[in-house]
Amino acid sequence: MKWSGTHQGLVELASIPATPENVLEEPALRILPTIDSDPARFLAxxxxxxxxxxxxxxLQLFEWKDGQPQEVWTNQESIQQVSYRMSQYEAESAWMEVPSYHYKERVPVSKRIYDSLAEGTVEERAVTAYGIQDYDRDGRxxxxxxxxxxTGAVPLLPFGLVLEFYSLDSDPPSKRMTIPLxxxxxxxxxxxxxxxxxSDLTTGPTIVQEWAKQYLVTQKGKDVYWNLSSK
Known part of the structure; x- marks a missing residue:
């Protein structure tokens, strides 16, 4: 599949050889809804x-202005550093806190690792999956x-992925919520x-009940949606 258009971002995507060996999902353009006279927007x-x-x-988000697409956002930014800290070591475990994720739980850790890595950073790297839907049932x-x-050579965290939600009403998209998975x-x-x-979360792992207690999600019967407006 080839891109059409003159914007450098489109040309850059088009120049990458798309073969069955390296592509999991072929290049695509998605036209996003606009309000009133807002410029047309689409996600490549x-x-x-x-x-x-x-x-x-x-991912690259474009607006159509002055007769051509103009990039307003991309997920190809530099790697993000996220701070963590451990505290109150006792009996091969300690409290692990990642403030930007609103995460705090007691995790297993050796005394050697605790003494050498009690504070530091982990890296947010590649986006492994994405979607565009009305996840909070607000009509947008x-x-x-x-x-x-x-986390480097030592698996400090009990999770290796995080879920992030972004509002598409702002320019560029603004982060609404981050949840460890x-x-x-x-x-x-x-x-x-x-x-x-x-809805499959209601029949699978019990974490949906924990997320509901934290007001991260609302569950009505089998319907589960995210409380993004409160974050």
């Missing part, structure tokens, strides 16, 4: 096969992305990203 995407994490999504579309977390819920979340239907 391609998903690559990636060793180690399975897939990497490349949001962008959701699953991002891989790299335990391994057991990843397949359910990735399915929900594509369809907007997270």
């Amino acid at each position: 995407s391609v998903v690559w096969k990636t060793n180690g994490i399975g897939s990497t999504a490349q 579309l949001e962008l959701a992305m699953v991002k891989a977390i790299r 335990p391994p057991a819920v990843v397949p359910y979340v990735e399915t929900g990203l594509a369809t907007g239907d997270f």
